[in-house]
Amino acid sequence: MIKSMTGFGRGESRDSVRHFVVEIKSVNHRYNDIIIKMPKHLNYIEDRIRKHIKNKISRGRVEVYINLEYMDDSTAKVQVDLPLAKSYKEAIEMLNEKLDIRDKITIDLIAKFPDVIKIEKQEEDEDEVWNCLKNGLEEAINKLIEMRIREGQQLAKDIKMRAENIMDIVKAIEIRSPEVVLEYKNKLKNRIEELLGDNYELDESRLANEVAFFADKSNIDEEIVRLYSHINQLISALDSDVPVGRRLDFLIQEMNREANTIGSKASDIIIKNKVVELKSEIEKIREQIQNIE
Structure with a gap:
């Protein structure tokens, strides 16, 4: 919890x-x-x-x-510093004499000076x-x-909902990924035929190599696997009985890193849009976990 x-x-x-x-x-x-x-x-x-x-x-x-x-x-005791009070009195008398002033020296006046009367707490x-x-x-x-705890329960509820949204987005990206390679192959083939005409015999092996290179360059299988792992760990941590704030913070950083990698590898507009959604949900979770112990 x-x-x-x-x-x-x-x-x-x-x-x-x-x-x-x-x-x-x-x-x-x-x-x-x-x-x-x-x-x-x-x-x-x-x-x-x-x-x-x-x-x-x-x-x-x-x-x-x-x-x-x-x-x-009963724990307080009033202490009077008589030597200090006497010194203040003598100083005032000297001032009266030197300045030719005849003001009366009262107890009220002496008591106002610092540390003449102190209240000390007994040990x-x-x-x-x-x-x-x-x-x-x-x-x-x-x-x-x-x-x-009450506020933590509300945070956990919101984070779980967003984690499920992230899971759905990752699944959509996973489904879309192989389709991108197939579309690339068909577009490349059609473009070659369009440029060279029917008299050109397409070299299927070179086409396959080009498609394989594209597939390898844009492959995001590892990132998707790690995202699934991070999401499952995040959901599991929300039910933990020990403080998990720092662990959640680390998981969110890793999820954001995988999302950035997918975005940089993807040339497909649909996947790029899904990455934007993915990063938006990750950022909302990141804001929430800043308040988790």
Whole structure:
């Protein structure tokens, strides 16, 4: 079952101290790019978060937003830097004296200066924080994956339909290919007779050699066989339980290469038109698989 790389999930978890809200969204990306935005004082669990996500999601740009709200202020402590406050007060008094200003120095004024009053979070137990966060993270990831699966099912349905269209086009090219050689032989024979008249005796062996050369030059049997193989592999991969985005991308590249080769070998307008249809369907699939994990 294939998955899209686009999705969104939200989860919550709490204990007696903290309340986490986790939101995850993912979009297309060639690799597994994880971006985590959370309170700075939780940076020590970033590796755990990243590893947990990578175990569940193998491809895509994943953005994680973690919001933390404490249930009470027991983890916060107000710190006052008295020496720094005293230095600020002395500096203001010196300015008053030097500039002959008699403004009052208030607590409000001193408290506004940087780092005089700081709120520090008390050190928390890493395992305790992680155990609380993990539940919300897991919920968000599961909802994200559910959305990716739903969209992946729609993508697989569309790709299978287009793969069947490609199969029909390749079959039409396969049927047409031997007819082209026969038509070439008849046209060449008629042209020779038209130019040289009835008195000229046609050399059947030379004609056969010319037709054989044309047939060999325009032969597309190998390309058709490989296209059938690539199509069957593509359809089979859509039912796989493992990420197949990169494999599908490779198959589409190979299919496009075979289509180009057929187009370059073909001198028949019907086959050339079929190649245009073929490449159009391949390109539509290529666009779709850019969003597959």
